[in-house]
Amino acid sequence: MDAEVNFRKPEIGEPTRRELNPTVFLSDDHLRFRREVCDFLSSRLTADVRSANHDPDELGGWRVDFRRDFKRQLAERGYIGVGWPVAYGGRGLDMVYEVILADEFEYHDAPALDPSVGYIPYALLAFANDDLKSRFLPALRRAEISMFLAYSEPEAGSDLANLSTRAEREGDEYVITGQKSYSSYSHFAQYAFLAARTSVSDRKHHGITLFIVDLAHPGVSISRHRTISGSYHHSVYFDHVRTPASMIVGTLDEGWRVLMGAIDYERAAIGSPGLVDRQLDRLVSLCLLNPHYVQLGNDPIVADRLVSLAIEADAARLYAYMVAQAHANGERPQHETSVCVLLKREAARLAEALAVDLLGPEAQLARGAESATLEGVVDREYREHIFFRFAAGGFDITRNVIATRGLGMAR
């Protein structure tokens, strides 16, 4: 099936693009693992548990204390670090297992696996020294601590290298000053995985360093902003926060590599397809099984739009597993992880817009409204997921990444 590539090569003098093998196989062990995770989530996240632990102030809608307890349960079951090396307390399984886990979590609308159990550990494994690894990985795996990703700043979004948070050396310490914005999960984290400028250089990407910063140090403060979905999101301020030089991840001034490496892991992790499958299943059930909505199921226009969604869902799911499989085979997918996130998120936005259209005036009913169809989930996802357009790359920036890193077009 890669024959077209072979034909293309001799004719065209373009930089050759390697392509990932698109045929996705899940082994019996993978399927067993999926079933096990699915059963666990189904039994724990009952309707009662969901309503008892709903918090409209939280992105994702889960109470912070429930999220923390739930993460501990995951740790006890060995669901944190499934892909890490056994030496660091992981299970040493391939990346497909990680994607299955994330996939099932999304499908079940479980409390999201935050970056401290997702891509931050992978960045540590790839770039941190042994001291940092043995200090932080076990605690992360046991869900005793969590970290948030302190990259974005008011003046450094898509142009991340423009960040202005400074870290200045004083003896054995660095003194960090600056503001981090759009800081998801920061309000219950103990540490920041922070990018700061350590030197000024002609080369824009040089002079950035990655630190782990203990948020208990003096000088850290946090503010919150109400968002479009009604939940809160946070900014974190660092005012002369002293951090030991031993907390540098990777090499001084060479943090851009860590950052880019981590972003590839991040995109692989959040590209898991469960969200879209859940949205499709939910709409199919609504239109064909819910007695109040059967007229939708009989409408050929509705059926056709569900078909469109099923196609996008298939592509997103297959792509995610293709990328995971490539990881498992020891390849290092790069721009493909961006494609993965984009396909999933564009499909999700399609599903969310379709859900709003199908529910009509009911779509805007929030959780808690009397008999709100689907408990207000359509409203929540439609509003909250507008961040898909811009967070962790976003639809436009991702296309830039594809054009330059994937297709080799000049900047």
Added chain:
Amino acid sequence: MTVPQAESLRNRVSVDSLFRDSVSSFVRKRATSTLIDELEEHGPGYDTQDWSDLARIGVLGLLAPPFSAESGGQYAAMSSAAAILGASTLPTPLHETAVEAVLVLTTATRVTDVRTNWLTKIAAGEAIVVPALNETGHEIAIQETQVSAKAGRGGWLITGTKRPVAYAQAADAIIVVAKIADTGERGLFLVPGRAEGVRVDSMPSANGHHLAAVTFEEAVVDGDSRLDGQDVTSTMTIDRTISVAAVMRASQLLALGSRALSLTLRFAEDRVQFGRSIGRFQVVQRHCADMYLFLEKIRVLLAQAVLSLETGEEIRRNSSIVKVAASEYVPQVLERAHQVHGGVGFYRDYPLERIFRRVMEAEAAGGSARWHRARLTEMLRSDERELRRGDSHAIAT
């Protein structure tokens, strides 16, 4: 996707590189602009020597038992061949004969020597057999057919018109759906191309002169040439045929789209306007990224569909899904390719226009997006579980 015995299946879908190389080197030798122009200008629209070469390489018999490999992998191999030949834009009746006619002949329920004989000849490159399924206003007409069959002269007499039919001028036999007069059922018949009462009128088209209207005026067919005799069996045969045809057409479309992207990337780099390569403009980069995204979606959906053909599971679902995607996305890829190329893509001395015209043909062949969307919506409405992937999760309600 959820398939056990991953390792044996992995081997099954990895196409033999010697086979691929043979098809590629055939294409490099034969698919020259001069030859393609010539084939488009004059009937029958393909080169008979090419056809023999394809038989020799083993392409034509891939799907025809007993020539098809017992170990499987024939669908993956045919998909690969359809991609290489497709990208080359060299016209051949590959899809009509080596895919569609072969599928009808192998799937039809009535076992006769006629079937075996034709399959043997097709595999050897000695016969062109084409399906004639379209009628005016009806793509893949089964229930709607206006063509009739009545018993007579020791066999059947076929009357009516099929159009457009690809490569009918060259056909040694034509497969038609016709309504049987005394039972009212739709049957499948194999009509010799030069039978008494068969008239073939060439129709000029976007891709040359290989299309025709085929009119049957009490064309005589012997009794053994009825392949299916009932609505249910005829429909199943055509349904299965279209499933496989759709996947092979999707392979062709993906290859054409990929080539359009490659041409566009090269052009964007070479073409200088406003003092720089137009490929440095972000809007051009965005067009290219979008083209790539469309193609990547088709690529994974195609792999899923080929795997379905190999395992026999979810064939209808996955073949229709990839054909809808290919038929809808590849034309959008071409729109963007032309946007970037500007006037250069409008002229016949540059390969993009031919790719565009082949896409126009392939998007409708093997079932248009509309046809496959209709099949998918019917699947969805008759069984709400069929389209979704709830089987691998607890179903969300």
